[in-house]
Amino acid sequence: MRDNAERDAHKNPHLIEDRIIHAALSGRIAPGERLGEKELSEIFGVSRTLVREAMMRLQARGIVEVSARRGWFVIEPSVEEARHTIDARRALEVGMLVTLDRASPAMIRTLRDHVRAEQKAIAGGDRAERSYLLGHFHVCLAETLGNPVLASLLQDLTTRTVLIAALYQSTHDAHESCGEHGAIIDALEQGNATEAARLMDVHLRHVEKALNYRSVSSRLEHLKEALKGSGG
Amino acid sequence: MRDNAERDAHKNPHLIEDRIIHAALSGRIAPGERLGEKELSEIFGVSRTLVREAMMRLQARGIVEVSARRGWFVIEPSVEEARHTIDARRALEVGMLVTLDRASPAMIRTLRDHVRAEQKAIAGGDRAERSYLLGHFHVCLAETLGNPVLASLLQDLTTRTVLIAALYQSTHDAHESCGEHGAIIDALEQGNATEAARLMDVHLRHVEKALNYRSVSSRLEHLKEALKGSGG
């Protein structure tokens, strides 16, 4: 991995977004975190203009939001938004598998490789890599099925889900997730797309169930919640 | 409807995008059409900066693309991209209905209203309104089901589909589309989400089948195609 982002930010206009998405998927950027334009412009060695343009794109992708004259912040979805996001994701992934014809052996091999990488990251204790791979499995699935449009949509939804998981202190076990990924591939290998879809549905319900919607770590929400039952 | 966009473009940062999306859905903006920054900045009475920011968001949404130092253009998807887009849409909409529990009477009423509006636009011969409503039905469906995330995703996918339909000279009949929308609502009303999903699947397959993938109106693609069989 390279650290000198400065030189590439001009050549690849999407570098800034890519880095931020990757960092979010890896759990290195928390929901609610502030992303200052000046700060980023120094990190990437470009002017605020380019940073701003990247933020605009990330905003359209639902990853960051702007508070007028206060700054850019990584999204901090409310409980309702979190539900909607995961529901949308479930719809998309279940639909993707339901409407699938058949998965070729080459696809299966690619997916198995990915799960093996997940296992390795879990065993190795690399938290960032683990987080990234567990999320990226879903993007990888869409890519492997050969649809870049689906893959792109899933990248955004997955990133948002990872942020939600961080915000609501997901207790979802990495082993379990990885195992479920494997089971989905099994079903695909046997040509049973319906079963794969069902397993995906269950998997994503697990993801949601592991969230603790009570413990909102947002300062404001936390305060609201705390004060609601204190003084009345 | 108001024409003086100038005054609002400052207050509502998303006005430019909204207008472009609406125009695309209405068939008033064709695929491949050039959207000059200066041109737009004059129309909306703002500087190029704001136009550019809007274009960045539209780019992230897959509606426009930029050709370096040549300009911004409404997307002109290749046959392959068109297939992927419609496939993604089918996955999303089928999944949305499959994973749905139950549609309330209020929802059914809203949807029926929409279809009535479609019929009225068809009868009245308002091509733009007809195009808009037929596309927007799907967004409306997601909104009505109560998921803004889904609605937002569908707005983008639907817009892209409408552009694809324009590019590949879709012969899909408006009456037929409208009828299929009605049938989907019927199934939802009877609480048969599976059937609704099946009908949606069929509906979107019709949409794709109505495309004429041979007659690519893009100059470049057209030439490529023409020259491929001419001289070898």
Add this chain to the structure above:
DNA sequence: AGGTTCAATGTTGCATACAAGATGTAAAAC
């Protein structure tokens, strides 16, 4: 001490200036 006002600072919002490259056109060369 507690609360209020006001100035200082930091951040985004928006416009503008200029650089760099693409395109179209007309003159020049053959």
Add this chain to the structure above:
DNA sequence: GTTTTACATCTTGTATGCAACATTGAACCT
């Protein structure tokens, strides 16, 4: 007549400057 070349023009790419607002902290008043 055709091709080439040079130039004029137009468009986006990027940086920068300044204005507007939010926040913070200190001084000040009560």
